[in-house]
Amino acid sequence: MITKDIQVNYSIVERFKNLESTKRLAHAYLFVGSAHIGKTETALTIAKMFCCEGEPAGEQLFCGQCSSCKKIDSSCHPDIHFINSDFGEQIKIEQIRELLTQVKLRPFMAQKKIFIIKNVENITLEGSNALLKTLEEPAGDSLLILTTSVPEKNLDTIKSRCHMVRFLSATQQDLARHIKKHYNEDEITAQYFAYFAEGCFGKVKLLQEKKWFQKKNEIIDGFLYKGWNDDVIKKILEDKEKVKELLDVLLSWIRDCMLIKHDIEQNNLINIDREEDLKGFADRFTFEELVDLNREIIKTCKLLSEKLNLKIPISVIKEML
Numbered sequence: 001m002i003t004k005d006i007q008v009n010y011s012i013v014e015r016f017k018n019l020e021s022t023k024r025l026a027h028a029y030l031f032v033g034s035a036h037i038g039k040t041e042t043a044l045t046i047a048k049m050f051c052c053e054g055e056p057a058g059e060q061l062f063c064g065q066c067s068s069c070k071k072i073d074s075s076c077h078p079d080i081h082f083i084n085s086d087f088g089e090q091i092k093i094e095q096i097r098e099l100l101t102q103v104k105l106r107p108f109m110a111q112k113k114i115f116i117i118k119n120v121e122n123i124t125l126e127g128s129n130a131l132l133k134t135l136e137e138p139a140g141d142s143l144l145i146l147t148t149s150v151p152e153k154n155l156d157t158i159k160s161r162c163h164m165v166r167f168l169s170a171t172q173q174d175l176a177r178h179i180k181k182h183y184n185e186d187e188i189t190a191q192y193f194a195y196f197a198e199g200c201f202g203k204v205k206l207l208q209e210k211k212w213f214q215k216k217n218e219i220i221d222g223f224l225y226k227g228w229n230d231d232v233i234k235k236i237l238e239d240k241e242k243v244k245e246l247l248d249v250l251l252s253w254i255r256d257c258m259l260i261k262h263d264i265e266q267n268n269l270i271n272i273d274r275e276e277d278l279k280g281f282a283d284r285f286t287f288e289e290l291v292d293l294n295r296e297i298i299k300t301c302k303l304l305s306e307k308l309n310l311k312i313p314i315s316v317i318k319e320m321l
């Protein structure tokens with residue numbers, strides 16, 4: 001029995017199944033959607049479906065038991081090639097050259113060879129130009145699946161040679177429902193995770209692993225209630241990921257305070273577990289001051305994405321509190 005992977009977009013897998021059975025499968029696809037939305041998991045599921053040698057039971061798309069399925073699970077299938085680059089990690093020309101050599105060979109055990117390139121925006125210009133050749137002169141038995149969360153960073157020449165497949169974000173309600181069911185969380189925690197998961201089931205898992213609910217309260221106590229001294233903040237500034245967490249938590253907090261000022265229903269608060277603190281905090285500011293704070297935090301988030309030094313912007317926010 002195969003348990004359904006929550007990160008896989010099965011409607012997209014089904015679409016590929018139909019394309020293949022009606023002989024309309026193209027040679028190259030670009031999967032576009034937020035980070036952690038399940039693009040790679042979906043691509044690997046498609047690979048399993050196309051390569052499975054067993055007899056999938058009922059509505060299953062692959063058997064999960066045959067040598068092909070097992071080889072894909074352990075990343076050693078000779079016909080599945082996966083270039084994995086993490087956020088900001090460059091894909092080198094050598095990796096693309098190796099891929100081009102493989103594209104020209106016939107499959108070893110499956111009907112087709114499948115190439116998955118994760119975060120294709122990380123490819124160097126040289127690499128892109130090499131890849132273009134494959135996209136222009138496809139080998140009949142190969143399927144290329146490229147993934148990206150930032151389509152604007154990819155060359156138009158690459159985009160125009162691929163069929164675009166968009167992964168839509170899940171609604172907060174859907175996410176909260178899944179979190180309650182799959183992670184056994186209470187309503188408050190589920191709502192909180194759903195907000196921070198930004199539409200991605202995959203991100204829920206990451207938040208859970210990070211013990212995010214506990215962590216966000218440490219950030220609130222530390223930064224907003226003056227528990228942290230300059231040394232702690234200096235340490236945080238050294239780690240981009242930690243700065244992002246701090247800014248995300250601050251945004252959620254100020255957002256809640258603005259809602260409280262407007263007497264919005266409390267069910268909509270993200271930090272509902274800290275309702276009393278929120279009320280006390282909101283009392284100290286006018287609505288305009290909260291708007292200014294919100295603006296300052298958003299401005300700092302932008303600077304973070306531009307990789308600028310955040311020492312001064314963070315101390316400006318701290319002064320405003």
Ligand SMILES: [Zn+2]
Binds near residue numbers: 052062065067068070
């Ligand atoms: Zn199988």
